[in-house]
Amino acid sequence: MALTVCTWNINSVRLRAGLVERLLREAAPDILCLQETKTPVDKFPAEPFAALGYHALAARGDKGYNGVAILSRAPLEPLPHVDFCGKGDARHVAARTGSGLEIHNFYVPAGGDEPDRNINAKFAHKLDFVAEMADWGRGRAGPAIAVGDLNIAPGEDDVWSHRELLKVVSHTPVEVEAFEKARAAGGWADVTRDLTPEGKLYTWWSYRAKDWALSDRGRRLDHVWASADVAPTARRVTVLKGARGWDKPSDHAPVIAEFDL
Protein backbone atom coordinates (compact mmCIF):
# COMPACT_ATOMS: atom_id res chain seq x y z
CA MET A 1 0.00 0.00 0.00
CA ALA A 2 1.37 3.38 -1.01
CA LEU A 3 1.73 6.16 1.49
CA THR A 4 2.96 9.66 0.73
CA VAL A 5 4.19 11.95 3.47
CA CYS A 6 4.97 15.60 2.88
CA THR A 7 6.88 18.01 5.14
CA TRP A 8 6.70 21.77 4.68
CA ASN A 9 7.77 24.74 6.76
CA ILE A 10 4.87 27.02 5.85
CA ASN A 11 5.97 30.19 7.73
CA SER A 12 2.46 31.10 8.95
CA VAL A 13 -0.34 28.70 8.05
CA ARG A 14 -2.92 31.46 8.42
CA LEU A 15 -1.22 33.71 5.90
CA ARG A 16 -0.55 30.83 3.53
CA ALA A 17 -3.61 28.61 3.94
CA GLY A 18 -4.24 29.11 0.24
CA LEU A 19 -0.83 27.69 -0.61
CA VAL A 20 -1.50 24.69 1.61
CA GLU A 21 -4.77 24.14 -0.24
CA ARG A 22 -2.92 24.31 -3.54
CA LEU A 23 -0.40 21.74 -2.34
CA LEU A 24 -3.17 19.43 -1.13
CA ARG A 25 -4.92 19.71 -4.50
CA GLU A 26 -1.85 19.35 -6.69
CA ALA A 27 0.32 16.92 -4.74
CA ALA A 28 -2.38 15.28 -2.61
CA PRO A 29 -0.10 13.66 -0.03
CA ASP A 30 -1.75 11.23 2.37
CA ILE A 31 -0.13 13.06 5.26
CA LEU A 32 1.12 16.64 5.44
CA CYS A 33 3.39 17.82 8.26
CA LEU A 34 3.66 21.58 8.67
CA GLN A 35 6.13 23.62 10.70
CA GLU A 36 6.17 27.27 11.74
CA THR A 37 2.39 27.45 11.67
CA LYS A 38 2.76 30.43 14.01
CA THR A 39 -0.73 30.14 15.42
CA PRO A 40 -2.47 28.82 18.52
CA VAL A 41 -4.43 25.66 17.74
CA ASP A 42 -7.79 27.39 18.20
CA LYS A 43 -6.95 29.69 15.31
CA PHE A 44 -5.56 26.99 13.02
CA PRO A 45 -7.46 27.16 9.69
CA ALA A 46 -8.67 23.55 9.73
CA GLU A 47 -11.87 24.02 7.72
CA PRO A 48 -10.45 24.60 4.22
CA PHE A 49 -8.22 21.54 4.60
CA ALA A 50 -11.09 19.39 5.88
CA ALA A 51 -13.08 20.48 2.85
CA LEU A 52 -10.37 18.90 0.69
CA GLY A 53 -10.70 15.63 2.59
CA TYR A 54 -8.06 16.22 5.25
CA HIS A 55 -10.28 15.67 8.25
CA ALA A 56 -7.65 14.50 10.72
CA LEU A 57 -5.50 17.10 12.45
CA ALA A 58 -2.95 16.87 15.23
CA ALA A 59 -1.66 20.33 15.98
CA ARG A 60 0.24 22.28 18.59
CA GLY A 61 0.81 25.98 18.49
CA ASP A 62 2.30 29.05 20.10
CA LYS A 63 1.11 32.58 19.46
CA GLY A 64 3.34 34.06 16.80
CA TYR A 65 6.15 31.52 16.94
CA ASN A 66 6.87 27.86 16.24
CA GLY A 67 3.86 25.59 15.76
CA VAL A 68 3.62 22.13 14.17
CA ALA A 69 0.71 20.23 12.66
CA ILE A 70 -0.06 16.89 11.03
CA LEU A 71 -2.91 16.73 8.50
CA SER A 72 -4.26 13.45 7.17
CA ARG A 73 -7.14 12.14 5.12
CA ALA A 74 -7.29 8.93 7.14
CA PRO A 75 -7.91 9.15 10.89
CA LEU A 76 -4.96 9.81 13.20
CA GLU A 77 -4.50 8.70 16.77
CA PRO A 78 -2.83 11.52 18.68
CA LEU A 79 0.36 10.60 20.52
CA PRO A 80 1.90 12.53 23.42
CA HIS A 81 4.44 15.11 22.34
CA VAL A 82 7.91 15.31 23.80
CA ASP A 83 8.78 18.58 25.54
CA PHE A 84 12.33 18.90 24.22
CA CYS A 85 14.47 21.11 26.46
CA GLY A 86 11.52 21.48 28.86
CA LYS A 87 10.54 24.83 27.39
CA GLY A 88 6.95 23.95 26.62
CA ASP A 89 7.19 25.27 23.07
CA ALA A 90 5.39 23.77 20.07
CA ARG A 91 8.25 22.09 18.24
CA HIS A 92 7.10 18.46 18.19
CA VAL A 93 3.80 16.77 17.45
CA ALA A 94 3.16 13.08 16.88
CA ALA A 95 0.36 10.81 15.77
CA ARG A 96 -0.22 7.20 14.74
CA THR A 97 -1.91 6.08 11.54
CA GLY A 98 -4.53 3.35 11.40
CA SER A 99 -1.87 0.90 10.26
CA GLY A 100 0.24 1.59 13.35
CA LEU A 101 2.85 3.85 11.78
CA GLU A 102 4.09 6.67 14.00
CA ILE A 103 4.50 10.10 12.44
CA HIS A 104 6.78 12.55 14.24
CA ASN A 105 6.93 16.15 13.11
CA PHE A 106 9.77 18.41 14.31
CA TYR A 107 10.68 22.05 14.19
CA VAL A 108 14.24 22.32 15.46
CA PRO A 109 15.35 25.75 16.75
CA ALA A 110 17.11 27.80 14.07
CA GLY A 111 19.91 28.69 16.45
CA GLY A 112 20.52 32.38 15.86
CA ASP A 113 23.53 33.82 14.09
CA GLU A 114 26.55 33.11 16.24
CA PRO A 115 27.65 29.44 16.24
CA ASP A 116 29.01 29.48 19.78
CA ARG A 117 26.94 28.00 22.58
CA ASN A 118 28.83 30.01 25.20
CA ILE A 119 27.71 33.37 23.87
CA ASN A 120 24.51 32.46 22.02
CA ALA A 121 21.70 30.88 24.03
CA LYS A 122 19.75 30.11 20.85
CA PHE A 123 22.62 28.04 19.50
CA ALA A 124 22.90 26.22 22.83
CA HIS A 125 19.16 25.52 22.69
CA LYS A 126 19.52 24.10 19.19
CA LEU A 127 22.38 21.79 20.15
CA ASP A 128 20.58 20.68 23.32
CA PHE A 129 17.38 20.02 21.36
CA VAL A 130 19.16 17.82 18.83
CA ALA A 131 21.02 16.02 21.62
CA GLU A 132 17.67 15.26 23.25
CA MET A 133 16.41 13.97 19.90
CA ALA A 134 19.24 11.42 20.05
CA ASP A 135 18.21 10.26 23.53
CA TRP A 136 14.58 10.15 22.51
CA GLY A 137 15.32 8.15 19.37
CA ARG A 138 17.50 5.69 21.22
CA GLY A 139 14.60 4.80 23.49
CA ARG A 140 11.99 4.53 20.76
CA ALA A 141 10.80 1.43 18.89
CA GLY A 142 8.40 0.46 16.14
CA PRO A 143 7.72 1.61 12.58
CA ALA A 144 7.98 5.38 12.31
CA ILE A 145 8.63 8.30 10.02
CA ALA A 146 10.17 11.45 11.46
CA VAL A 147 10.09 14.60 9.37
CA GLY A 148 10.48 18.29 9.74
CA ASP A 149 12.52 21.43 9.53
CA LEU A 150 15.62 20.27 11.36
CA ASN A 151 17.45 23.50 10.47
CA ILE A 152 20.67 21.61 9.74
CA ALA A 153 22.10 20.84 6.31
CA PRO A 154 24.42 17.94 7.06
CA GLY A 155 26.25 17.17 3.83
CA GLU A 156 28.53 19.08 1.50
CA ASP A 157 25.95 18.67 -1.25
CA ASP A 158 23.21 19.90 1.09
CA VAL A 159 24.45 23.49 0.81
CA TRP A 160 25.39 25.72 -2.10
CA SER A 161 28.91 26.17 -0.78
CA HIS A 162 30.34 23.87 1.86
CA ARG A 163 33.40 26.07 2.29
CA GLU A 164 31.49 29.32 2.68
CA LEU A 165 28.96 27.89 5.11
CA LEU A 166 31.29 26.08 7.51
CA LYS A 167 30.89 28.89 10.05
CA VAL A 168 27.27 29.66 9.22
CA VAL A 169 24.63 28.29 11.59
CA SER A 170 22.93 25.30 9.92
CA HIS A 171 26.12 23.79 8.49
CA THR A 172 28.76 24.07 11.23
CA PRO A 173 30.65 20.87 12.10
CA VAL A 174 29.22 20.81 15.64
CA GLU A 175 25.67 20.90 14.28
CA VAL A 176 26.39 18.27 11.64
CA GLU A 177 27.89 16.04 14.31
CA ALA A 178 24.81 16.45 16.52
CA PHE A 179 22.54 15.79 13.56
CA GLU A 180 24.34 12.57 12.62
CA LYS A 181 24.35 11.44 16.22
CA ALA A 182 20.59 11.96 16.52
CA ARG A 183 19.96 10.18 13.25
CA ALA A 184 22.15 7.20 14.07
CA ALA A 185 20.99 6.92 17.68
CA GLY A 186 17.40 6.51 16.58
CA GLY A 187 18.32 4.08 13.82
CA TRP A 188 16.86 6.54 11.32
CA ALA A 189 17.60 6.46 7.63
CA ASP A 190 17.98 9.79 5.84
CA VAL A 191 15.56 8.72 3.15
CA THR A 192 16.09 11.75 0.93
CA ARG A 193 19.84 11.22 0.64
CA ASP A 194 19.57 7.45 0.47
CA LEU A 195 17.44 7.79 -2.65
CA THR A 196 19.51 10.67 -4.09
CA PRO A 197 23.05 9.90 -2.97
CA GLU A 198 24.78 12.44 -5.19
CA GLY A 199 24.27 16.01 -6.31
CA LYS A 200 23.13 19.25 -4.78
CA LEU A 201 19.77 19.06 -3.03
CA TYR A 202 18.10 22.02 -1.32
CA THR A 203 14.75 22.59 0.38
CA TRP A 204 15.21 26.21 1.52
CA TRP A 205 16.20 29.41 -0.23
CA SER A 206 16.56 32.69 1.65
CA TYR A 207 14.07 35.50 1.18
CA ARG A 208 17.03 37.86 1.08
CA ALA A 209 18.35 36.87 -2.31
CA LYS A 210 17.55 39.23 -5.17
CA ASP A 211 16.63 36.22 -7.29
CA TRP A 212 16.48 33.03 -5.25
CA ALA A 213 16.20 30.75 -8.31
CA LEU A 214 19.00 32.44 -10.25
CA SER A 215 21.49 32.56 -7.38
CA ASP A 216 20.27 29.13 -6.16
CA ARG A 217 22.03 29.48 -2.83
CA GLY A 218 19.96 26.86 -1.07
CA ARG A 219 20.30 24.53 1.86
CA ARG A 220 18.69 21.14 2.63
CA LEU A 221 17.13 21.91 6.02
CA ASP A 222 13.95 19.82 5.72
CA HIS A 223 14.28 16.11 6.26
CA VAL A 224 12.51 12.78 6.02
CA TRP A 225 13.79 10.09 8.33
CA ALA A 226 12.45 6.55 8.43
CA SER A 227 12.96 3.81 11.00
CA ALA A 228 14.96 0.78 9.89
CA ASP A 229 11.87 -1.30 9.19
CA VAL A 230 10.22 1.45 7.11
CA ALA A 231 13.25 2.77 5.22
CA PRO A 232 13.42 -0.12 2.69
CA THR A 233 9.88 0.74 1.56
CA ALA A 234 10.84 4.27 0.48
CA ARG A 235 10.38 4.64 -3.28
CA ARG A 236 10.96 8.30 -4.08
CA VAL A 237 11.56 11.66 -2.45
CA THR A 238 10.77 14.85 -4.33
CA VAL A 239 11.45 18.48 -3.45
CA LEU A 240 8.60 20.57 -4.86
CA LYS A 241 10.90 23.41 -5.77
CA GLY A 242 8.17 25.05 -7.82
CA ALA A 243 6.29 25.94 -4.63
CA ARG A 244 9.16 28.26 -3.66
CA GLY A 245 8.15 30.32 -6.69
CA TRP A 246 4.43 30.52 -5.86
CA ASP A 247 2.93 33.91 -5.02
CA LYS A 248 3.93 35.07 -1.51
CA PRO A 249 5.81 31.83 -0.88
CA SER A 250 7.31 30.22 2.16
CA ASP A 251 11.10 30.25 2.05
CA HIS A 252 10.95 26.44 2.33
CA ALA A 253 9.80 24.05 -0.39
CA PRO A 254 7.66 20.99 0.42
CA VAL A 255 9.39 17.61 0.43
CA ILE A 256 7.27 14.60 -0.49
CA ALA A 257 8.30 11.02 0.26
CA GLU A 258 6.55 7.97 -1.17
CA PHE A 259 6.56 4.67 0.69
CA ASP A 260 5.27 1.28 -0.41
CA LEU A 261 4.26 -0.13 2.95
Add this chain to the structure above:
DNA sequence: ATGGTGGAAGGTCCA
Protein backbone atom coordinates in the same frame (compact mmCIF):
# COMPACT_ATOMS: atom_id res chain seq x y z
C1' DA B 1 32.08 43.20 5.66
C1' DT B 2 27.47 44.26 5.44
C1' DG B 3 22.79 43.91 4.60
C1' DG B 4 19.51 42.06 2.30
C1' DT B 5 13.44 40.00 3.22
C1' DG B 6 9.47 38.17 5.54
C1' DG B 7 5.89 37.07 9.62
C1' DA B 8 3.56 38.23 13.90
C1' DA B 9 3.22 41.71 16.34
C1' DG B 10 1.62 46.48 16.91
C1' DG B 11 7.35 46.21 21.05
C1' DT B 12 10.75 44.23 18.66
C1' DC B 13 11.39 39.48 18.30
C1' DC B 14 12.32 35.71 15.35
C1' DA B 15 13.67 33.26 11.06
